[in-house]
Amino acid sequence: MDGVGNTEVERSKSKPSAVYPYLKGHFGIPLNELKTPIQDEIITGSGRKVFCDIGEDDDIAWVRIEDNKDHYIMHINLKGDTVAGEIHTRKKNGERHPDFFAKNFLAFALNHFAQQGYSVRRFKAMWAPVESGEWGSDNYEDYQRLIQEGKTPDEAAKETWTGKVLSQLGFVEVESVQSDENFTIALFKKPDQNPLPE
Numbered sequence: 053m054d055g056v057g058n059t060e061v062e063r064s065k066s067k068p069s070a071v072y073p074y075l076k077g078h079f080g081i082p083l084n085e086l087k088t089p090i091q092d093e094i095i096t097g098s099g100r101k102v103f104c105d106i107g108e109d110d111d112i113a114w115v116r117i118e119d120n121k122d123h124y125i126m127h128i129n130l131k132g133d134t135v136a137g138e139i140h141t142r143k144k145n146g147e148r149h150p151d152f153f154a155k156n157f158l159a160f161a162l163n164h165f166a167q168q169g170y171s172v173r174r175f176k177a178m179w180a181p182v183e184s185g186e187w188g189s190d191n192y193e194d195y196q197r198l199i200q201e202g203k204t205p206d207e208a209a210k211e212t213w214t215g216k217v218l219s220q221l222g223f224v225e226v227e228s229v230q231s232d233e234n235f236t237i238a239l240f241k242k243p244d245q246n247p248l249p250e
Contacts, residue, residue, distance in 0.1 A: 068155045068156055068158065068159035068217070068220060068221065069156065069159060070159045070160050070162075070163030070164075071084055071156075071160075072084055072153070072156050072157065072160045073097075073153055073156055074097050075097050076097055077097065077099070078097050078098065079096075079097040079098055079150050079151055080096065080097040080151055080153070081094065081096050081097065081102065081104075081117065081151050081152075082094070082097075083104075083117075083160055084160070086104065086106065088106045088107070088164075089106055089107035089108070090104055090105070090106050090107075091103075091104070091105045091107065092104060096150075096151035097150075097151055098150040098151050100119060100121070100150075100151060101119075101121075102117055102118060102119045102120075102151070103116075103117070103118045103119075103120060104116070104117055105117075105118075106164065108168060111131060111132050112129070112130065112131050113129075113130040113165055113168060113170060114127070114128065114129045114130065115127075115128045115157075115160070115161040115164055115165075116128075116129075117152070117157070119149060119151075119152070122149070123140070123186075123187075124140055124141060124149040124152050125138060125139065125140050126139045126140075126141065126152055126154065126157045127139070128157070128158065128161035128162075130165050130170055130172065133170075133171055133172060133173040133174060134172075134173070134174040134175070134176055134239075135161070135162070135165070135172055135174070135175050135176070136175070136176040136177070136178070137158070137161075137175075137177075139152075139154045139157065139158075140187055141153070141154045143186045143187060143188075144182075144185075144186055144187060144188040145186065154217075155217050155220075158217060158218075158221060159221060162221060173241060173242055174223070174227065174239055174240065174241045174242075175218050175223050175239070175240045175241075176237065176238075176239050176240075177191065177209075177212075177214045177215075177218075177237070177238045177239075177240065178235055178236070178237045179191040179192035179195060179212075179214075179235065179236045179237075179238075180192060180234065180235040180236075181193075181233075181234075181235075190212075190213055191212040191213055191214050191236075192235075192236060194208075194211070194212045194213065195208050195209060195212050195231070195236050195238075196236075198211055198212075199231075205226075205229035205231065205238075206226040206229060208229075209226050209229050209236075209238040209240070210226060212238075214238075214240075215238070215240065218240045222242050223240035223241060223242055224240075224242070224243060225240065225241050225242070225243055226238060226239070226240055226241075227239040227240065227241045
């Protein structure tokens with residue numbers, strides 16, 4: 053999961069608001085105004101069309117936003133008590149989507165799940181190196197750099213963009229980190245949660 057949203061919207065280091073930014077004619081997505089479930093194309097604040105899919109089925113729920121024209125995505129999926137996501141709001145060349153704000157999206161999705169009665173206890177983050185194309189992985193690169201600097205896997209995971217944002221959202225502990233040359237998977241949890249069964 054990668055991405056940092058518009059710095060004017062995300063300047064605060066405090067807990068992100070569950071109200072997703074939206075100013076018609078300028079930026080954002082009217083997520084808080086949508087009736088769910090929804091699977092439809094919607095118009096963003098900047099006037100772009102994005103596909104919005106928010107729904108649930110038994111112990112699975114999701115919030116997915118896609119700009120298929122430019123391939124930006126924000127996906128958060130819940131299964132049981134664990135969420136996982138894939139977020140691309142900024143390309144390797146620095147170009148950002150004017151309506152996609154990763155930190156705010158995470159807060160919105162977690163709040164949405166809570167309102168639907170789900171108890172989210174863990175967040176599974178997976179980071180992979182990207183050698184070519186327009187997308188990169190800031191989290192993977194930061195994690196690897198921090199390991200090279202002598203940080204433990206738990207410390208390095210906490211110091212990535214995802215680790216910092218999840219800490220603001222209550223996921224302050226690292227339950228486990230698995231890493232090799234192809235990917236890193238970090239499992240963050242809220243305090244006082246028992247480890248997942250092996």
